[in-house]
Amino acid sequence: MTQTDVAKPSVSTPPQRSRSWISAVVWIVIAALVGGVIYLSLSPGGSPLLYNSSGSHSWFVDMIFQPATVAQKLVVMVLAIAAFLAVMAFILWVVDRTSVPKGVLIAGFIGPVVLALASGLLWSAIKTIIQSFQKFDQFGTEIGWAGWANYGHVFTSANTHMLINTVVWIFVVPIFATTFGLVYAVLVDRTRFEAAAKALIFLPMAISMVAASVIWKYVYFQPAPEGQPEIGLLNAIVRAIGITPVNWTAEYPIGTFALIVVMIWIQTGLAMTLLSASIKAIPDEIIEAARIDGASGWRLFRSITVPSIRPTIVVVITTIAIASLKTFDIVNVMGNNLTDNNILANAFYNWMSVQQPGWAGAAAVLIFVVVIPVIVFNVRQMRKSEAVR
Amino acid sequence: MTTTPTLPVPVPVQSGRAAKLAVRAEAAKTRLSSPWASLIAVVIAVLWTVPTVGLLVNSTRGEPGPTTSGWWHLWGVGSGFTLSNYINAWNGNGGTPLSDYILNSVVITLPAVVMPITLALLAAYAFAWIDFRGRNLLFVAVFVMQIVPIQVALIPLNTVYVRFGLSSSFWSIWLSHTIFGLPLAIFLLHNFMKEIPPSLVEAARVDGAGHVRIFTKVLLPLLVPAIAAFGIFQFLWVWNDLLVALTFSGDTTRPITAGIQQLTTQFSSSGNILPSAAILAMVVPLIVFLSLQRFFVRGLLAGSVKG
Numbered sequence: 001m002t003q004t005d006v007a008k009p010s011v012s013t014p015p016q017r018s019r020s021w022i023s024a025v026v027w028i029v030i031a032a033l034v035g036g037v038i039y040l041s042l043s044p045g046g047s048p049l050l051y052n053s054s055g056s057h058s059w060f061v062d063m064i065f066q067p068a069t070v071a072q073k074l075v076v077m078v079l080a081i082a083a084f085l086a087v088m089a090f091i092l093w094v095v096d097r098t099s100v101p102k103g104v105l106i107a108g109f110i111g112p113v114v115l116a117l118a119s120g121l122l123w124s125a126i127k128t129i130i131q132s133f134q135k136f137d138q139f140g141t142e143i144g145w146a147g148w149a150n151y152g153h154v155f156t157s158a159n160t161h162m163l164i165n166t167v168v169w170i171f172v173v174p175i176f177a178t179t180f181g182l183v184y185a186v187l188v189d190r191t192r193f194e195a196a197a198k199a200l201i202f203l204p205m206a207i208s209m210v211a212a213s214v215i216w217k218y219v220y221f222q223p224a225p226e227g228q229p230e231i232g233l234l235n236a237i238v239r240a241i242g243i244t245p246v247n248w249t250a251e252y253p254i255g256t257f258a259l260i261v262v263m264i265w266i267q268t269g270l271a272m273t274l275l276s277a278s279i280k281a282i283p284d285e286i287i288e289a290a291r292i293d294g295a296s297g298w299r300l301f302r303s304i305t306v307p308s309i310r311p312t313i314v315v316v317i318t319t320i321a322i323a324s325l326k327t328f329d330i331v332n333v334m335g336n337n338l339t340d341n342n343i344l345a346n347a348f349y350n351w352m353s354v355q356q357p358g359w360a361g362a363a364a365v366l367i368f369v370v371v372i373p374v375i376v377f378n379v380r381q382m383r384k385s386e387a388v389r
Numbered sequence: 390m391t392t393t394p395t396l397p398v399p400v401p402v403q404s405g406r407a408a409k410l411a412v413r414a415e416a417a418k419t420r421l422s423s424p425w426a427s428l429i430a431v432v433i434a435v436l437w438t439v440p441t442v443g444l445l446v447n448s449t450r451g452e453p454g455p456t457t458s459g460w461w462h463l464w465g466v467g468s469g470f471t472l473s474n475y476i477n478a479w480n481g482n483g484g485t486p487l488s489d490y491i492l493n494s495v496v497i498t499l500p501a502v503v504m505p506i507t508l509a510l511l512a513a514y515a516f517a518w519i520d521f522r523g524r525n526l527l528f529v530a531v532f533v534m535q536i537v538p539i540q541v542a543l544i545p546l547n548t549v550y551v552r553f554g555l556s557s558s559f560w561s562i563w564l565s566h567t568i569f570g571l572p573l574a575i576f577l578l579h580n581f582m583k584e585i586p587p588s589l590v591e592a593a594r595v596d597g598a599g600h601v602r603i604f605t606k607v608l609l610p611l612l613v614p615a616i617a618a619f620g621i622f623q624f625l626w627v628w629n630d631l632l633v634a635l636t637f638s639g640d641t642t643r644p645i646t647a648g649i650q651q652l653t654t655q656f657s658s659s660g661n662i663l664p665s666a667a668i669l670a671m672v673v674p675l676i677v678f679l680s681l682q683r684f685f686v687r688g689l690l691a692g693s694v695k696g
Contacts, residue, residue, distance in 0.1 A: 040552045041545050048554025065558050068641065070492055076559065077496040081503050088507050096601035102521065105600065109515035110527070112508050113571060119549075120568035121534050124542035131544065180433060187430040200434050203441075206678035207671045208629030210646045214653060214667035215444045218460060229458040233443060236459050265437065270689070277690055326538055329631040333650050348540050349632065357544045364540040375536045 023103020030111045037119035041127060088112075125368070132361035140355030150362035154347075162342040165256045169263070169327065169343055170370075174320040176264045178313060181271025185279055186301060198276065202269035209266065209329035216262045216334065220248040252340035259341060262330050267320045278312035279305060311381050318378040322371055448474055448664035456660035474665035482662050484655075487669055490648035494628055494673075496559060497644050501566035501627045502620055508567070509574030509619070510612070514604050516575070517582040518590060528579070534572040542568070543636050550637070557639025565633050570623050577691060581615035582608060618688030621681045628674050645670045 040049075051057075051065040067073040094100065095108035135146040155163070181201075188197040204212060221232025223245035230236040235245035248258045282305065290304045306313070328345040335341035342350075344363055351360035446460040451468030464470040478487045515521075516528045546568075550561040585608060593607045634647045643651075649670050652659050659666075678685060 037549055041549045046552070049552060051554035051558075053554065065554070065560070066641065067559070073492060073496045073559075077499060080500045080559070080563065084500070084504055085507065088511070091511075092601045092604075096599050098599065106515055106519060106521050108511075109519065109600075110512045113512040113531070113575065114527075116508065116564075116568050117531065117534055117571060120546060120564070121537055121542055121572075124545040125537050127545035127548075128541045184430060184433050187426050187433075197430065197434055201437050203675070203678075204437070206625060206674050208631065208646050208649075208674070210629075210631050210649050210653075211667045211671050214649060214663060215440045217653065218443050218447060218664070219440050229462065231455075231457070231459050233439070233459060233461070236461070265440070268437070273686060273689060277686070326540070329646075332631065332635075333653055345540065349635070352544060352636070360544060364538065364543075367538045368541050371536055371538055 020101045020103060023101045023107060026104050026107040026111070030107060030115055033115055034119045034123070038123050041123070128357075128361045128364050130361075131357045132365045134358055134361075136356060136358045138355070140357060142357075146358055150358040151366075153359050154362050154366065158339070159342075159347065161252065161340050162344065162347050165342060166325065166344040168256060169260060169324045170321045172257075172260050173263045173267060173324040174317040177267035177320050178271045178275075178317050180264070180268045181273075181316070182275050182306075182313070184268070185272045185276035186305065189276065189279055198272065201272050204266045205269040209262075209327070210333055212262055212266055213330055213333035216258075216265070220258050220334070222247045222250070249334050249341070250338060252338075255335070255338065255341045259330050259334055262334065263324055263327055267323060271316045271320065274312055274316050275309060278309040282308045314381045315378055318374050318381070322374055322378075325367060325370060444664050444667060448668045450474075452661050454661075455664055456656070474662050475669065478662040478666040478669060482659065484652075484659065485643075485648065487645070487648060487666050490643060490645040491669070491673075493638075493642055494644040494646075497562050497566075497634075497638075497642070498624060498627045500559075500563045501570070502623045504563065504567040505570035505574045505623060506616055506620060509571055509578050510604075510609075510616070512571075512575050513578035513582050514600075514608065516579050518603070518608075519600065531572055531575050535576060537572075539569050539632065543632075547636065557637065557642060559642055561637045562633060562642065562644075565637055566623075566627050566630070569633070570626070574619050574623070577619050577688065578612065578615050580691060581612060585611055614684060614687065617681060617684040618691065621677060621685050622688055624677055625674050625685075628677075 051061070053066060057065075062068075063072045064076060064079070067076045091108045091112075095105045131142075132150050133146055133148070134142050135144050135149070137143050153159075184197075184201060188194050191197070218231065219233045221230070221235065223232075223235050224230045230239060230245065232245075232248070234248060238245050246254060249255045286308070287300070287304060290300055295303060326345050327343065328349055331341060331343055331346040332349065335346065344367055348360050348363035348367070351363060443460040446463060447455045449470055449472060450460070450464055450466070451471040451473070454462070454464075454466045454468075455474075458466045480486050480488070512531070516524060516531075542565075546561075546565060547556065550556040550558075550564075555561045555564075589607060590603055593603045598606065628644075629646060630644075631646045631650060634644045635650070638644060638647060649663075649667055652663050652666055656663065
């Protein structure tokens with residue numbers, strides 16, 4: 001995608017009409033809906049507004065909110081899609097009438113998105129930030145302000161391993177995934193088997209991290225009891241060369257590195273794809289010129305390839321770093337719930353499941369705070385690399 | 390970036406000498422990517438593939454193969470090669486059948502893909518082609534939302550769902566995935582939409598077409614690749630998601646990822662069906678991915694990297 005700075009002229013719209021008060025009404029309705037969601041999230045408790053699962057309802061209402069059978073689930077799915085599309089079609093039909101003021105037109109096109117993002121993402125983020133400064137009892141009920149205590153809790157000595165692990169994840173995964181991805185992309189570039197070779201590395205990206213964890217379970221499987229064959233590949237290899245088998249995912253710090261290997265295994269495909277595209281975009285002339293000057297092999301790679309794709313390398317490293325920071329699935333499935341293997345994103349989930357929105361909020365905000373500068377940097381680099389391309 | 394070679398590079402004159410040079414360069418390249426390079430590439434490829442092969446083999450080993458010996462013993466242990474693990478996994482082998490989880494995943498995924506695409510198409514159109522006050526500000530706001538980690542939104546969203554009586558229903562999962570997918574969808578579709586020549590839209594306007602006609606008749610057909618790119622992203626993201634699933638799903642709405650996660654905690658009772666269950670969980674995303682790979686890579690290069 002090339003970045004063009006030439007502003008494209010917008011389609012001219014008919015002049016404002018006299019019935020512009022309608023658009024004010026439409027926007028007030030949207031704002032009221034957002035405000036309603038905010039109000040409801042501030043005052044929990046009371047009976048559910050749309051559906052009370054303990055009350056009795058007609059079979060249709062039950063089906064819409066709690067479908068039980070296969071057929072009901074499929075019907076609800078189709079109904080949900082159909083109803084949603086019908087609402088969208090209705091909005092389009094309304095805004096298509098020529099007498100509609102421009103404000104209504106715009107509200108029709110972006111109102112639903114504004115509603116969803118303002119109440120679902122923006123307000124939720126603000127609420128989480130507020131909660132990270134609040135105190136909660138063991139049932140998750142808010143009982144006043146906590147100051148920085150929740151953040152203090154995240155940084156207590158009990159969480160030392162978790163914090164160290166998180167930092168290790170953020171640095172180790174991107175470095176290795178990018179290195180493997182880059183080396184592999186260069187090695188298979190323009191060979192006969194390129195497509196197939198790339199697919200092998202890329203497929204882990206398509207499956208879930210849960211499935212990847214199951215795959216690796218049979219690599220890291222705990223040592224077999226005396227006299228029995230090993231189930232895990234790694235322990236079988238280790239035993240074959242005469243070392244005592246290890247319970248790879250349950251010991252510190254080996255466990256953390258065992259989990260990191262899984263993430264590297266997944267992310268290398270991403271690095272390879274982005275870097276490969278970038279390598280192919282290096283003009284042939286540059287490479288030929290370098291060859292004529294006598295550069296080849298390692299020197300060509302170091303002096304021409306790497307400098308040419310440096311912006312992409314930076315984007316890849318930062319992207320994978322963010323993904324590593326947010327990794328939850330691998331640690332949740334493979335980490336055996338050991339505090340030693342924990343990382344921030346998993347700590348967030350654990351605190352959320354034990355009804356501690358304050359601690360969980362602090363963890364979420366910390367993730368947010370670490371992500372912001374990285375992404376700002378990333379976007380700048382991406383602009384730069386696009387400008388070069 | 391000072392070290393980056395700057396464009397434009399003069400186009401070489403296509404003389405006989407240049408052609409010969411090109412041939413020589415090509416020959417040098419193939420020569421240098423010879424023994425060692427090939428060896429390293431093969432080693433990486435094998436390392437990346439072996440764990441998956443192991444799971445595949447394990448999924449076809451009869452009881453008690455997968456729980457008592459390594460997969461490299463192949464089918465020599467227990468009852469040999471069998472596909473009954475798949476049948477047992479599908480039927481649950483006493484627990485919740487995998488077919489339930491897969492059905493839930495389908496029911497969750499399809500609306501969670503359609504909804505953000507529809508909403509984002511409308512919004513991206515307005516951002517690209519309708520001039521209004523505060524447009525740039527609003528677009529930047531939406532763009533910035535991409536950086537919000539979903540962890541930040543989960544707990545307050547759950548409060549709202551409980552208040553509406555939607556908790557642990559499909560509705561809460563659909564809405565969550567829609568909200569989380571929107572910023573990327575708008576960004577991506579807006580990028581593609583702005584690449585469509587304005588003259589095309591102008592011409593339609595001159596012919597008297599309104600916004601809706603332009604949107605549906607002129608732009609939509611051109612946007613199919615972009616929609617496919619985001620669609621496959623959102624599909625894989627939703628199908629493979631565990632965090633949203635564990636947070637919002639209930640007993641009757643649990644998707645496949647959460648189902649597999651549960652199976653891993655019961656290795657003693659379900660160790661024999663775990664490999665085949667995991668394979669079954671991978672089949673759908675792999676099919677989608679392999680058939681739409683083109684669009685996936687295009688979306689990736691356009692900046693859709695979500696975490």
